[in-house]
Amino acid sequence: MIKDNFGSRIDEVRRFNRFFTRKIGVLREGLLHSSYSLTEVRILFEIANSDNPTASRLSRELGLDAGYLSRILTRFEEQGLTERMRSENDGRQFIIRLTQEGIKLFSILDQRSRDEVAEILNVLSEEEQQELLEAMHDIENILGKESFKFSETFFLRNHRPGDIGWVAHRHGVLYAKEYGWDERFEALVAQIAADFINNYKSECERCIIAEMNSEIVGSVFVVQSSETVAKLRLLLVEPKARGLGLGSRLVQESIAFARRVGYKKLILWTNSVLVEARHIYAKAGFKLIEQQEHHSYGKDLVGETWELDL
Template sequence: MLQATTPIAESQIAAVRAFNRFYTHIIGTLREGLLNSEYSLSEARVLYELATRLKSTAREIARDLELDPGYLSRILRKFEDVGLLSRKASVEDGRQSILKLTRQGKAAFSELDQRSNDEAQHLLERLSDKERIEFLHGMRSIENALDARSSRAPYILRQHRPGDMGWVVHRHGVIYTQELGWTPDFEAVVARIVADFIDNFDPKRERCWIAERDGEIAGSVFLVRHPEEKDTAKLRLLLVETSARGLGLGKALVDECTYFARAAGYKKITLWTHDVLTAARHIYSEAGYKLVKEEPRHSFGVDVISETWDLTL
């Protein structure tokens, strides 16, 4: 970040302070509970870090949020007391504990995340299209000016919302055509899978996760009931945008499927993929899936080897 070469005028300092007062009032950070919840701003920020990191330790969170370790310890202890957080000893460093949200903790974050989305939507709805573009551009300009790391913002995983299914079909069609040369009939297959998911969605046994990064959708995955095997789930439509690859996002999406499948009482997860999808196959192998069936075929305009992988839970 470039340093100022001329003295800062008092009017400029006053303008920054006025903006801070204005914006903290707009987003409600001075209320006793953030977003009309039971959590303070600091607690909500810690909850966000726990939900969006693959692995968390108290030392890392305290460092990255610049929180006093004692203050953070009290927040984490509160989360444990109300059943939002669990700990286990780190394999790499026995002095540290790996922090992980429980199912109750994930639900609490999901609700808070949705409230935050709703409030942001309400704020943007007050603006015209032109004002909205200028507003978002201004926010990005401030972020880029003050934080050179802003382009490496973490991702979040959430459940699907209206409009997400169209994105899933569209991006599968675009990416698989650009990267593999597949024909539009693959996009038609994706559309049928998505339509079937919406038409027959069972929230107790099925789930779609959408990944977001820097406010944009970066990936997706589905876990659905097997149509013929009661105790088996199917993992479908794993996708990670090119710009978000290398962050462990694919692994995180697959892991969410595993956690949910176990909690839902499934005994096995099965999936269908192709030999050319090497990155996805590596993720499946690392997650414990075993290749159980191979079949050469001509699909989507190319010769491929169709594969079935299973994970016993």
């Protein structure tokens, strides 16, 4: 009986896959009314939205055979869409970037993709759109947890009940221990987190939670500031999870989300003593635009405003 039930579940998953691939049009010979396949467009997307991607990283992120990926990248180069540049940090690695022609093509394909999704959403009511997004998040969270077991020691998900309390608590504990900041900083974090929940807009805001071995080890928020500007807030990585690239991954996921929903700029406020975080921001392309001395949380600090054009 159990076996029969499991077999029917397999059939249901396959049925959903057929429905979904037909719905979003990936079965067409050319995706998005182009001559490019789903895999080729996905590779272009990763190159456009990743921080200094290499062939090995693309192969790992997309789960593609290295030889197959190499042949596609060679075709892209022959078509003038991509170029390879030797990494400044590791001379054995080559960074893959879109050329101006590649950027032009990707922009066209990206807009077509947004238009197709808009057509799907426009026929749904506001309530139906929210139900769809929540169901998609559930699928991503459940399946994402398994896939990360094979690629990283952590996995990322959207916030759940109880996570916001964790964010405030761990900020208070860690910043007191590592920087000597008093409880007023925890109060500030609690207020920011509470405002996020009370004014949450799922279509343009995101709280990303990182888990490792079923334990929360990191978080970051993307919060709307205006129609075109979002704020990156409350980046935190637990000591036990540092050194794994989690901080950079959280920031990159935030940048990718901000781009997907149409923001033009991502801004953040931090303090000069947060050296590791500042390094992550600079590596991701943020530019320091303003510094100002202030006395907060029982310490003399230098506040900093950073910006990233998307």
